[in-house]
Amino acid sequence: MTKAYLVTVALFALAFSLASASDPAPLQDFCVALKDYSDKSAVFVNGKFCKDPKLVTAGDFYFDGLNIPGNTYNKVGSNVTNVNVETFPGLNTLGISLARIDFAPYGQNPPHTHPRGTEILVVLEGTLFVGFVTSNTDNRLFTKTLNKGDVFVFPVGLIHFQVNVGKTNAIAISGLSSQNAGAITIANAVFGSNPPINPDILTKAFQLDKKVVEYLQKEF
């Protein structure tokens, strides 16, 4: 019975990620991204080059596999499956994207921002503790415990997180108000950039012992 339950969970695990309210508006019915064209031509535009509309088929507006649970066997115990313009070319010029987020028990989607999108999240399975922090200088924290069917919104650019506080897997769908909202995981960007930020800078910024910073930079 429990087993059957988990399978069910897996099937409904989805996460929307709708990006920023300010993507430029479309100037035609659709402009399906031309996959790999920029890679070949080494020329890019804001957004993507598009394929000939006469060659577009229904398959260009279709994406499958959001029923497949992401692999949460990692340090933070979560996984994000993005359905944005990189994986779903039909979204180009349309100002929206999605993600499915899977959480192992006690897993978390650690503090991060979306530089180009507001996120609206709905819980499909499990119980999530979520929150966001406002900008300086208040840095107010707003949090809520969400159960199945609960919705929460994370305004564009603000630091936010989701934590599975239940004993079972959790699943959420998120939307972000851009075709490519981007995501910046704070710990990774700060301590795991490539190349690393000079540890002296982080030592002062985070008021940490330099050894702790160097330890963190090895971790991320």
Place this chain on the structure above:
Amino acid sequence: MTKAYLVTVALFALAFSLASASDPAPLQDFCVALKDYSDKSAVFVNGKFCKDPKLVTAGDFYFDGLNIPGNTYNKVGSNVTNVNVETFPGLNTLGISLARIDFAPYGQNPPHTHPRGTEILVVLEGTLFVGFVTSNTDNRLFTKTLNKGDVFVFPVGLIHFQVNVGKTNAIAISGLSSQNAGAITIANAVFGSNPPINPDILTKAFQLDKKVVEYLQKEF
């Protein structure tokens, strides 16, 4: 067993509706709509007046109940539960909204448009046959049969529909790229407006017998 299954369906039935890519961008961290203020003051703005940010609480970014199935006992056999700025004030200025769509067996979300938003839909349960029609003069129809975990996008302003072609309930979550994308059900707006459009106009527009038009106007 079937009963248990239906309960499960109900729990996962959700529908995102993320509106238009071109909502004006936010000019502060958030601007939570001040409920009923315009009703009382009889003064409105583009979007909504907002409450004092100092009085805003986490509850303003929270909406519940998307786990509750909509009532599909109606002529078309479907139901849309909107999570937009009207029902969820925290979305104001953030350029995104959601909807859960429930379908009875053989039910449909009949041909409609969203005047201010692109829609991205993911199937949570069941099998949907979906499609959209491009603008004049091609009026090309793009269709696809979607199963659990499949995603489809309906570009802003184009006529589209979803039909449950399975024998069980179906559920979808949609996002629309606006805080208030709006929806125009074609049959209702054309044949069921208030007051009705002069039947002579519709008779010519749809090349229908006037009696059929008058019959339709009674129906809607």
Place this chain on the structure above:
Amino acid sequence: MTKAYLVTVALFALAFSLASASDPAPLQDFCVALKDYSDKSAVFVNGKFCKDPKLVTAGDFYFDGLNIPGNTYNKVGSNVTNVNVETFPGLNTLGISLARIDFAPYGQNPPHTHPRGTEILVVLEGTLFVGFVTSNTDNRLFTKTLNKGDVFVFPVGLIHFQVNVGKTNAIAISGLSSQNAGAITIANAVFGSNPPINPDILTKAFQLDKKVVEYLQKEF
């Protein structure tokens, strides 16, 4: 006398069509569309590729022929002449377009929407009965009879129509708030798509007898 009158009508018949308020803003003085470039290269962008500004001439900002009446010998008795980025490359990036609409006596511009633009219309000749229907669930109909020099506005994405209720030709100029607002004639998109929408879907959506639907699909 009547002959002279008709000539006069022809001379003043024009129709503006200014498209959507949210076209991306221009990033240079002008960006004249490079005609046929995408057709040859099979690569597209949001909007159009532009020609070398050094090669641009005054002719690129010029369009002629809006004094020529459109041919209204068709089922609905109207004709739209579009002056948008497809026919007038100089409009690219500039967020506006026009149309001239001609109406035979009792002709109509049947219910339609512009997915990417608000329309503002001025009557040059004749008497038009015009209206639009708001979105769900009110579906309020706003109508007005317009004479020479009267102006009406149809908000972006809403279903609207214009009917010549006079005994003579009528002419209007419309603007739409996009370089390519698009037009979706409801009857054609619903009953005349290519390929056709499954008649069972339309039978239920419009509560029509299936034979009527099949008849309509032959007509459009």
Place this chain on the structure above:
Amino acid sequence: MTKAYLVTVALFALAFSLASASDPAPLQDFCVALKDYSDKSAVFVNGKFCKDPKLVTAGDFYFDGLNIPGNTYNKVGSNVTNVNVETFPGLNTLGISLARIDFAPYGQNPPHTHPRGTEILVVLEGTLFVGFVTSNTDNRLFTKTLNKGDVFVFPVGLIHFQVNVGKTNAIAISGLSSQNAGAITIANAVFGSNPPINPDILTKAFQLDKKVVEYLQKEF
């Protein structure tokens, strides 16, 4: 006979003025400006406060009188009748406006800019010589002689003019891609501001004799 002709001219003289491509997009079907509300309350917003949508009537989307010729008995021999959000409240949030421009024989709409809109113009009567100048440092002049039914576009913010080079009245309709594109008549703004710009500044800017500048400042 000539008299009758002039009457006819007057009846068809109209000028569209569609404003800037970048007005914020609407967040509801419509948001009709609440006339005089700001005057009374001394509080303003970007755009206009709106009236209760339940109290909106078809008249709010209607403007009349564009068939009435403007009075061209002035120094430049032209007149602009604006149909923008100030005179037509229904345009609020909809990103578009119009104008009718009347020209006496040899009259001109002198060099001016629209700070918030591109203009597209169609000639209804007469012959206009029109042009615009690009920005620094090229300052290229693009000109064209337009006859009945000819269309020209003046990109947002660029200096442009229209001159009646015929012996009869001329009439044009223009659209501008904003609900309130604004107009800046160069001579008036430079030499007729209130209070006047220090003549020493203009003397150097225009390399003019100070007496000429002072004479101009009296004129405007």
Place this chain on the structure above:
Amino acid sequence: MTKAYLVTVALFALAFSLASASDPAPLQDFCVALKDYSDKSAVFVNGKFCKDPKLVTAGDFYFDGLNIPGNTYNKVGSNVTNVNVETFPGLNTLGISLARIDFAPYGQNPPHTHPRGTEILVVLEGTLFVGFVTSNTDNRLFTKTLNKGDVFVFPVGLIHFQVNVGKTNAIAISGLSSQNAGAITIANAVFGSNPPINPDILTKAFQLDKKVVEYLQKEF
């Protein structure tokens, strides 16, 4: 002599901060924020209510004091003086703001983001080491050492920092592409929010010892 030099440095220390490219466009010449109106009325809008344009004076478009050095006697050794819509009401609706940044020797403007704006910075005095990190999953670090007269751009929403690597004070002016771009200092928002984020969450997110997290939360 050295003393005089330092005084000079202080006088020229300025920092622009121009906010996000997507503020809604203005719909009139100006819309000067009405100071304290929202505080009194407890009603807000996206952006600010504006004062009666007839009462606006030149002083509303004027701000002074950017020649005054900020106080850098704090843990990070830097100070930001914001010239945004909160401190300069004339910026309302105009999509831009500034900041002056002062740096003590070896001081830093620690890793932070602007949720609603791109920043362009010019160095007026001293030598800064600056950098930004791209979004997941590359997290590429771009850095540069800047001297007097050097300019650098930090794209909207990305984590960036500036460090004074010289032995003297340093001064920069920044612009941000919004009237209120916001700033999120990572360490403060993550470890110093109000109330604090549950230390268990941060322990896992940053792979830190819980005691270190608790220590950090006391610090910020």
Place this chain on the structure above:
Amino acid sequence: MTKAYLVTVALFALAFSLASASDPAPLQDFCVALKDYSDKSAVFVNGKFCKDPKLVTAGDFYFDGLNIPGNTYNKVGSNVTNVNVETFPGLNTLGISLARIDFAPYGQNPPHTHPRGTEILVVLEGTLFVGFVTSNTDNRLFTKTLNKGDVFVFPVGLIHFQVNVGKTNAIAISGLSSQNAGAITIANAVFGSNPPINPDILTKAFQLDKKVVEYLQKEF
């Protein structure tokens, strides 16, 4: 001593020019303009084609030389150094630009507009008398005398000027809310266009003697 002073002036002379609030938003972290690509390919887009992000280096976000005073030995005694997308490719898609403005004693930046941007200016050295004129029909002039550290804002598209009213050089930094705000110097565009505007038009527009117009056209 005076000499030393002038050197100091030169070092701090910078001018920001942040362009229009309505540039389309970025759809990726950055999109660095591909220099000379359009020149070679003779194909353009709104904004610029971009280089392969994998090949982008920190140098692409870097511009130097704003510490170098512009040459003010010209008729108006001022010089503008632009840091916009033409000179600094990293700004592409980011909605902002800068300029340094140098003024000789009694020099001026003569009346001009930015067709695509609001300007915010800060004085680094000297004393400037600045002003702008509102649009028709008020044409109100707002002026202010600015000293070191004073800031002023010139709303998008309005005619404005800056005059050095001190006995020493003056320096300002300006931002404009667009990557390419453009500038239109009124005297040059009106009297110095290429080819010239027909002097009869300007004679009437400016109510000038035709000889004065012809003299001016030789000057500019």
